Amino acid sequence: MNRKLLVLPALLGVMTPLLTGCGGSGGGSGGGKAIVVGTTDSIELTKDSPAPLDPATSYDSATWNVFYNTFQMLLTYQRGSTTPSPDAAKDCHYTDVSVLTYQCTMREDQKFSNGDALTAQDVKFSIDRMQKINWAAGPASLISGVKSVDAPDDKTVVFHLKAPDATFPAKLATPAAAIVDSKVYAPDKPYTGFRLVGSGPYTMDSFVQAKQGEFSKNSHYGGTLKVNNSAIELKLFADSHKMEAALRAGTIDVMARTLSPDQIGTLLGSTDPNVKLTESPGGEARFLFLNTDSPALKDVVVRRAIAQVIDRQAITRDVYKRTADPLYSVIPQGITTHTNSFYNIYKDPSVPTAKAELRSAGITDKVSVTINFRRDNGGTMNQAEAQEIARQLNASGLFDVTAKSEQWNTFLKKASDRDYEIFALSWLPDFPDPDNYIAPFFDKDNFLNLAYNNKTIQDQLLPATRKQAERGATTTDFTKAQNLIATDVPMLPLWQGKQYIAARSNITGVEWALNSSTTTQFWELGRGQSG
Incomplete structure (x- = not known):
């Protein structure tokens, strides 16, 4: 999911966020005017998505941001x-x-x-x-x-x-x-x-596509969460730089997803006393999925050659400006059972090794494939990333790769319909456990309907790990699963991201506002004194 990760119960441990700028923490006033939260997330009502705010239909970070606060x-x-x-x-x-x-x-x-x-x-x-x-x-x-x-x-x-x-x-x-x-x-x-209609901390009073959503404290909420404000206005931006300008001008109080790499660098070095940036380790993982039923990718040798050529260091350095770290397994670093399965098998990128393996399998012509990327929204770097992957593969002389954009609101449906040969997806875990990096893609009835089926993972390894209440006891089985995925290459891990949220200095609770799914927990935000 662009949901489917961390200030709170993030990576199976409590994270300590890094604050830059000034501003306090802790609870703020529960009253006062609405706190305005900016986001570049898109929630669209379309023919393919007629019920974007129904929990039964929507599975992405934008809608779950609403669901966690209202249901x-x-x-x-x-x-x-x-x-x-x-x-x-x-x-x-x-x-x-x-x-x-x-x-x-x-x-x-x-x-x-x-x-x-x-x-x-x-x-x-x-x-x-x-x-x-x-x-x-x-x-x-x-x-x-x-x-x-x-x-x-x-x-x-x-x-x-x-x-x-x-x-x-x-x-x-x-x-x-x-x-x-x-x-x-x-x-x-x-x-x-x-x-x-939910029973969560907030009631949604209105929602206007591409503009804003208005939420007020739910007077009927009877759960355990403490709500530190009376109302939230969610302001939707198509441009993350316009969102940043609104924050600096004070017309919004918080900006969450998504900040571009250049904005993060600027905010980290900013001396503006009115704005603070909170950085925390993240479990967001970016994966490149390969359709194992596609004629061009059906042969595992081709998929392994792609794994052998991809240079993650270049992607994180040149596209993401070091705001993300290279990732070499489906389970990120910091999550129990992580092992660098892809690096252990493929080592550093090597075009000669990839070429030798293709030639030994009788593949002498360039392999033609298309990478479909989700249309950029706000601060995302989907196009630049896809073009860099295409550049790397084409520069090897072994592939002929075309990068092609797809509309934001139809991307997931087409991916699950297996319309794409290769596509990338950012995964934000539903809960902080290694199971949630494996099962959503490789279990039976996985939400992406991937062509790849591994019975060892589905029938042996996942069932065995789910019997273990002590999650550290699952290391052997999850290591086997990671190695199988690295060997068969139905997907390639690309990078692991950090989390960032920026706010005006009088907004409190910011360091607790992002949960393990990068959801902005509205109830944590309050108003305090300026720094």
Whole structure:
């Protein structure tokens, strides 16, 4: 997902952000005028996306930014914690030694923003609905391990799993398990338009495509999160430099996604006392996917040759200006079980090695392929990155690569329809666990519908890791999975990013505002004194 990562429970450990400029931390006032948050994320209503604000259909960072703030889940992450804790629920636990049954007891007097009572039946309805709609490129794959859900009374919900899954509580803390009002949402159809009804910290009062969304504190919210402001205005920008200008002028208070590499460099070196930049380690990973059913890429030797030629150091240096680090595995550094599987196999880029392997397989002509990249939005560098990859491959003399743009709002659908030979995707984890870097792409029913299927990963390694409550005990199996992916090359890891958020110096809570999915947690933001 451009969602699918970290100031809080980021990389299976608490991160300490780096602050530049001035400004305080901690809680601010819960009242006052709306805090204006700028973003270059795009949420579009189209024929292919008729219900962009329905949790059953949308699985990207832009929409999940809205969902985390407006919908409630049974579980959530408290500040500084890597363990999900109750929110709409007051208690959740496995009920049997086989860890196939997970039960939650609902918190008292939970309500949706419209005043409707929220009960266990709404939780069951929401999970059943997610699975029934099963939207292409949607998040239903996250809860595909649920066999059935029972709601024996208003306060009790019981999940019956198909197989043991130690990551299930973390999945319940994502918008894939967002609780929707069964009196408002149809059980088998998306809730179309820019509409939503949730029970989270905020109510969405209005949303205008390409302009703004207005959110106010939900007076019916009965969960555990402390809300430090009364209202948020989400301002949408098509140009990250215009967003920065608005921040410096004081017409917005915060700018989150996405800052371009040159802006990050400028802000890091800025002496402006009115603006502060928060930097933290990140788990965002950028992957290049190769369609293993494509005639040009069906032979693994061709895919390995691409892996042998790609120069990640050049990409992170020349395109991203060192605001990202080269990545050599599907699981990023800092996440438990990471190993440099691609570097261990392919070492440094080598055109002679790639050429020798292609020739030994009888491939003497240039391999013609197309890289489709998502149209740049704001501060993204998709075009420059795709052109650099094409340049590297073409310069080898072994490939004839064309880079071609795709519309932002149709990219994921076409990717999941296997319309592309090669495409890149930034992945922001749904929860901070190695499973969430492997399963969304390589498990059965993966959300991208990839042509590549590895039965060892699907039938042995992932099931084995999900039986382990102690995640460090999964190292052997996840190492095997990473090595299999590096050997078969259905994808190439490119880079791992840091997280950045900039704000006016009187805005508090900024260092806690980004969660592990780079979602801006509106409730953390408050107003304090200028630095």
